[in-house]
Amino acid sequence: MTLTRRSFLATGAAASAAIGAPMILRAQPSEYVFGASLPMTGPFATAGQLVAPTLKMFEDLANEDGGIGGVPIRTTAEDSGYIPQNALANYQRALATEENLVFYYGDSTGFMKLVAPELRGENARLMGSTSFASELADPEKNPYQYLAGPSYEDQFDILLENIAAEGGTTVAFVYSNTEFGRDPLERGRAKAAELGIEVVLEESTKAQGADIPTHVTKLAQANAEYCILQGYVTGVWPQLIGGARQFGLPTKFMGTFWGMEKLIADRVTAEAGPFLDGYLGVMPYRYSYDAEPRRATRATPNTRRRTSRARRSRPTCRPGGCNRSARWSSASPRCAGSTKRARS
Amino acid sequence: MITGNLKASYAADEQVFDNRNKRAFLYAALLGLAALAGFADDYVILVACQMGILLIAVVGVNVVTGYTGLISLGHAAFVAVGAYTVTIFHEAFAGAIPEGLMALIAIPVAMAVSALVGIIVGLPSLRVKGLYLAVATLSANFIVIFLIEQEAFAPWTGGMVGIDTPAPDFLGWTLDTKREMFVLIAALGVLTLLAVQNLFRTRVGRAFIAIRDRDYSAEIMGISLLRTKLTSFAISAALCGLSGALFAYFYARILPEQFELALSLELVAAMIVGGMGRTMGPVFGVAVIVMVPEVIKSIFGVATGGEAGVAQLLAPLQEIAFGLLIVLFLLFEPLGLNHMADRALRALNRWPFAR
Numbered sequence: 001m002t003l004t005r006r007s008f009l010a011t012g013a014a015a016s017a018a019i020g021a022p023m024i025l026r027a028q029p030s031e032y033v034f035g036a037s038l039p040m041t042g043p044f045a046t047a048g049q050l051v052a053p054t055l056k057m058f059e060d061l062a063n064e065d066g067g068i069g070g071v072p073i074r075t076t077a078e079d080s081g082y083i084p085q086n087a088l089a090n091y092q093r094a095l096a097t098e099e100n101l102v103f104y105y106g107d108s109t110g111f112m113k114l115v116a117p118e119l120r121g122e123n124a125r126l127m128g129s130t131s132f133a134s135e136l137a138d139p140e141k142n143p144y145q146y147l148a149g150p151s152y153e154d155q156f157d158i159l160l161e162n163i164a165a166e167g168g169t170t171v172a173f174v175y176s177n178t179e180f181g182r183d184p185l186e187r188g189r190a191k192a193a194e195l196g197i198e199v200v201l202e203e204s205t206k207a208q209g210a211d212i213p214t215h216v217t218k219l220a221q222a223n224a225e226y227c228i229l230q231g232y233v234t235g236v237w238p239q240l241i242g243g244a245r246q247f248g249l250p251t252k253f254m255g256t257f258w259g260m261e262k263l264i265a266d267r268v269t270a271e272a273g274p275f276l277d278g279y280l281g282v283m284p285y286r287y288s289y290d291a292e293p294r295r296a297t298r299a300t301p302n303t304r305r306r307t308s309r310a311r312r313s314r315p316t317c318r319p320g321g322c323n324r325s326a327r328w329s330s331a332s333p334r335c336a337g338s339t340k341r342a343r344s
Numbered sequence: 345m346i347t348g349n350l351k352a353s354y355a356a357d358e359q360v361f362d363n364r365n366k367r368a369f370l371y372a373a374l375l376g377l378a379a380l381a382g383f384a385d386d387y388v389i390l391v392a393c394q395m396g397i398l399l400i401a402v403v404g405v406n407v408v409t410g411y412t413g414l415i416s417l418g419h420a421a422f423v424a425v426g427a428y429t430v431t432i433f434h435e436a437f438a439g440a441i442p443e444g445l446m447a448l449i450a451i452p453v454a455m456a457v458s459a460l461v462g463i464i465v466g467l468p469s470l471r472v473k474g475l476y477l478a479v480a481t482l483s484a485n486f487i488v489i490f491l492i493e494q495e496a497f498a499p500w501t502g503g504m505v506g507i508d509t510p511a512p513d514f515l516g517w518t519l520d521t522k523r524e525m526f527v528l529i530a531a532l533g534v535l536t537l538l539a540v541q542n543l544f545r546t547r548v549g550r551a552f553i554a555i556r557d558r559d560y561s562a563e564i565m566g567i568s569l570l571r572t573k574l575t576s577f578a579i580s581a582a583l584c585g586l587s588g589a590l591f592a593y594f595y596a597r598i599l600p601e602q603f604e605l606a607l608s609l610e611l612v613a614a615m616i617v618g619g620m621g622r623t624m625g626p627v628f629g630v631a632v633i634v635m636v637p638e639v640i641k642s643i644f645g646v647a648t649g650g651e652a653g654v655a656q657l658l659a660p661l662q663e664i665a666f667g668l669l670i671v672l673f674l675l676f677e678p679l680g681l682n683h684m685a686d687r688a689l690r691a692l693n694r695w696p697f698a699r
Contacts, residue, residue: 036652040659052656077652078641079659084599089390089638096387097645110506113597117520123386135505177493179599182504 032068034059034075035094036105038130039082043207046234047130048107050263052077055105084110091115101125109133109179112145119144132257133183149284152184155256156228157191158282162254163226164195172201172224172251174215174240181207181231184256188228200224208235216243219251228254233261238268238276245275255281262287346693360541365693377530381523389522395634396529397590400536402614402626404583407540409612410621411549412576413556414469417608418481421465421488422458422581424603426588427509428492429454431598432500434510447512447593454589455582461488462581469573473559485608492600506599509592525594532590536583541623543579552576556621617673619680628681632673637666 036055038048055075063072076094080087087107094101106112106129119125119142127145129136134151136142150158163171173188175181185202192199201222205215219227227244229237232255241253260281269276346365351357361367380392405419433450441449461484468480492501501507511520512528519525543549551572554562563569592598610633618629640662648654677684 038652038655040656041663048659049656052652055652075652076645076649077655078645079655079662081663084602085394085595088595089387089394090641092387092390093638093642093645096385110597110599110601113506113508114595117596177504178601179505 029071029100031100032071032073032103033094033098033101034073034103034105035091035098035101036075036077037080037087037090037107037111038077038105039107040077040079042081042083044082044107044233046264047258048079048082050234050261051130080107080111082108084108084114087111088114088118091118095123095125103127105129106131109136109183112136112142116142116145130258131180133179134187149257150282152230152256153187155282156184156188156230159228159254159256159280160188160191160195160197162280163197168197168225168252170198170200170222170224170226172203172219172222172227173199174201174203174205174219174227174229176207176210176231176236177204178207178231180258184230205236205240207231210236210240212236212239212243215240216247216249219244220247220249224251226254227251228256229259230256231258233258234264238264238272241279242268242272242275253279255279257282257284262289360538360545365689374534377534381527381530386522389526391634391638393522393526393529393594395630396526396533397587397594398610398614398634399533399626399630400590401584401587402611402618402630403536403540404580404587405611405615406620406622406626407543407552407583408466408576408580410615410625411544411556412552412573413559414466414573414576415474415478416465416481416580417478417605417612418465418484418488419580419584419611420603420605420607421485422462422584423588423591423607424488424492424600425458425461425581426454426585427592427598427603428501428507428588429457429585430589430592431507431509435500443513444515446510447514450512451586451589455585458585458588459578459582462577462584463574465581466574466577469577470570482605482608485603485605489600489604492603501600502598504600506597508597509595512593519593522594525590529590529594532586536586537623537627540583544623548572548575553621613670617670617680619682622680622682624685625680625682628685632669632681636669637662640665 034055036051038051039045040048040052042048055077059073059075062068067073076098078090078093080090088111091104091106091111094104103126106115106127108129109131112127112129112131112133115127119127124144128148129145132147132149132152132155134153136145137147137151160171171192173185175185181204189199201218201224203215203218205211229240237253237255237259244251244253260283265276265279346363349362351362356362361370380388384392401419401423404422405416408414408416408419430450430453433453434446437446437449465481465484469477472480491497493504494501495503497503511518513519514528517524519528544553551562551567554565554567555569555572555576559569562572588603591602614629614633615626616629617632618627619625644655644658644662648658673681
């Protein structure tokens with residue numbers, strides 16, 4: 001066959017159609033996969049066990065609304081045991097086996113840091129995580145990793161401002177001896193100094209199975225008006241408050257996002273009585289019982305900066321917030337700057 | 345069938361791979377590693393790298409526990425020292441040493457620092473043995489992690505929140521992908537195995553074994569317990585330091601919690617499952633410790649479709665299945681997988697005359 005201009009063009013068109021067809025097919029997949037690594041065993045197993053069923057809820061809610069642009073979504077989850085390397089292996093396995101993986105939900109700051117350099121080119125996926133660590137909220141450094149809400153530092157700011165507004169002068173920081181527990185301490189110290197609040201105690205505890213009486217005694221010796229708890233999920237914080245109440249301490253306790261789980265508060269109240277009364281914390285999302293209409297954001301300059309940054313870079317499917325918002329069967333993240341009392 | 349190895353010259357007597365089956369195994373293994381580097385997907389490469397890094401550390405533990413008979417539960421500390429030394433070295437000498445030479449200097453320095461820490465940690469081994477030594481070395485693990493986490497050292501170690509690690513650069517070749525790192529890890533892993541295999545053909549290595557079998561008999565035969573035990577600790581710690589250095593290069597960040605007691609126990613578990621005091625023991629052990637949980641996860645994932653609600657119930661089951669597997673190994677093959685492999689190979693060699 002001689003190569004004429006016409007046959008050359010025809011062959012070229014056929015070839016590009018053949019090569020291009022798979023790309024067109026890829027552009028409209030049959031489903032979008034949302035993967036997750038959760039600490040379903042290990043020190044934060046209770047958190048993983050709480051979050052796992054909500055993935056299915058999120059899947060159902062999203063699919064009832066027609067999925068993403070008409071394409072249904074599917075969620076998968078695997079256990080990491082709260083070990084960053086395991087979560088990294090889970091992510092790589094998901095990448096290798098799930099062709100339509102569009103979003104991944106990590107389970108620790110450690111994992112998010114380990115995986116950050118991997119997110120480039122074809123391996124880049126949108127990511128959210130259980131972590132509100134301040135250093136993840138950096139769109140220049142981590143363009144694919146989203147923080148859907150105020151960081152722990154912002155949450156500390158909110159609590160400290162609240163203390164200042166109530167006329168408080170002394171505060172104690174009690175935190176678990178983990179990265180999660182220590183994250184906002186430095187900023188907390190600076191903010192307290194700025195607001196004229198004295199930090200009378202910084203007490204580090206184990207993440208689980210802490211020696212409660214010792215910590216309560218130290219808290220009593222420090223005689224703080226307020227105590228902010230950081231770095232706990234299900235354990236330690238209720239026992240600590242219970243211990244302080246038994247001791248007769250008038251200290252007002254406060255917590256950040258992971259210390260605001262209503263299921264835990266309800267369980268504690270059912271088992272040990274209403275000693276969590278007066279506990280206050282930052283909850284950027286709505287509780288399931290929350291029926292009041294959405295309020296305007298009362299944001300500090302810093303949270304406003306973060307939320308506007310999140311809004312600016314939020315894609316249509318809003319993957320950054322969907323997983324966590326789904327925990328309260330509501331897709332609208334609540335005003336980032338408000339504090340609220342957990343009903344218990 | 346191979347009934348014996350003909351050694352007609354001293355050179356033949358000195359060969360490490362003294363028959364054609366062993367040589368064939370070596371070449372096949374090298375080919376396998378090359379194929380892995382060329383064709384495996386990112387996930388397989390990741391798992392292979394994790395195995396390689398752990399392997400070097402387990403070989404280190406094997407030197408001190410398997411060959412010298414000194415139980416150590418603190419070897420994660422040496423891995424930590426190696427990892428942090430490399431990171432701090434890169435930070436401290438950035439600019440002073442050309443980038444292309446940095447890793448070539450940093451890795452030996454990390455090994456030397458780990459060896460030094462190993463000698464200090466090994467000092468109690470002169471006084472105490474067995475379980476008491478296990479407890480003494482255990483404390484080393486806690487002390488090293490405690491120091492790393494101290495806020496006073498945070499400018500160098502990053503403290504509790506960990507520190508970002510550099511990518512190694514060998515004379516202009518930057519190993520910034522997992523696949524490139526795999527080449528380095530596999531090469532150093534094979535070298536480590538060969539070096540340790542050779543070590544036990546030397547006077548020092550045989551002295552280690554003499555101490556393991558009966559320390560006072562060894563001393564009567566003229567082996568200096570002080571020097572030999574500390575040498576064993578130093579070599580062992582240096583290998584763990586090498587493993588730590590690769591750990592730091594491989595992962596983008598290191599956190600103190602990655603080097604806690606769990607890692608020490610994992611190292612000892614891998615050594616026991618594989619076979620103590622055997623060259624290939626760590627290889628088998630690491631394959632079980634790293635690969636089996638991944639395989640169990642994959643099987644569970646395929647069986648359940650990876651749905652979170654099911655995974656939630658199955659996650660603890662995976663741990664139980666893994667634990668059960670190790671218990672069964674110890675019950676039915678206390679000498680480790682290496683011994684099973686030996687039996688299988690022996691049967692194969694002598695077939696059809698013996699099983």
